[in-house]
Amino acid sequence: xxxxxxxxxxxxxxxxxxxxxxxxxxLKTLGTIMAVSSFYExxxxxxxxxxxxxxxxVVALETELTPHGLLSGALEIERKLGxxxxxxxxxxxxxxxxxxxxxxxxxxxxxxxxxxxxQRRRFVLEPLAEIAPQAEHPVLHxxxxxxxxxxxxxxxxVRKLDGPRIQDQKPERL
Numbered sequence: 068x069x070x071x072x073x074x075x076x077x078x079x080x081x082x083x084x085x086x087x088x089x090x091x092x093x094l095k096t097l098g099t100i101m102a103v104s105s106f107y108e109x110x111x112x113x114x115x116x117x118x119x120x121x122x123x124x125v126v127a128l129e130t131e132l133t134p135h136g137l138l139s140g141a142l143e144i145e146r147k148l149g150x151x152x153x154x155x156x157x158x159x160x161x162x163x164x165x166x167x168x169x170x171x172x173x174x175x176x177x178x179x180x181x182x183x184x185x186q187r188r189r190f191v192l193e194p195l196a197e198i199a200p201q202a203e204h205p206v207l208h209x210x211x212x213x214x215x216x217x218x219x220x221x222x223x224x225v226r227k228l229d230g231p232r233i234q235d236q237k238p239e240r241l
Contacts, residue, residue: 070169071101072137073202074126075191077162083122086148086161091126093144097137098130104194105227112223114156125194134168138178166191170205181205186214189225
């Protein structure tokens with residue numbers, strides 16, 4: 068059975084855009100990319116020390132994998148792209164989080180879906196609401212657009228990029 072999963076990708080080391088594009092190319096091996104948000108430059112929040120700003124994107128991926136299978140695939144992509152897990156909130160070449168997996172709720176060691184912090188993170192909600200404003204959080208029963216509207220001010224600056232480097236976001240052209 069196919070399920071639409073929403074994945075948040077971020078990079079704040081090296082060629083951030085290149086890292087995101089390469090991760091999306093690898094994601095095609097895990098399913099079909101149905102939508103890709105614009106790229107967003109975001110101020111680091113909930114991180115250790117001073118870090119470079121992130122480049123973030125949200126991807127809708129239709130997959131036949133289970134949530135744990137998708138997690139395994141995402142972790143393998145991170146490994147291939149040089150992710151070093153030196154500490155939990157360290158700077159990274161790539162970070163892939165499963166934000167939602169259809170209407171599925173998972174609360175297992177190493178995997179919680181929907182992502183437990185998504186409703187507090189502008190860098191997740193802005194790109195998610197761009198591509199799937201009606202996607203409903205299966206626990207809170209609110210749409211991505213509603214969660215974004217309810218987000219209090221602050222929590223890190225987020226700037227949508229729309230210059231010539233990133234205009235072409237159609238999945239078939241990644």
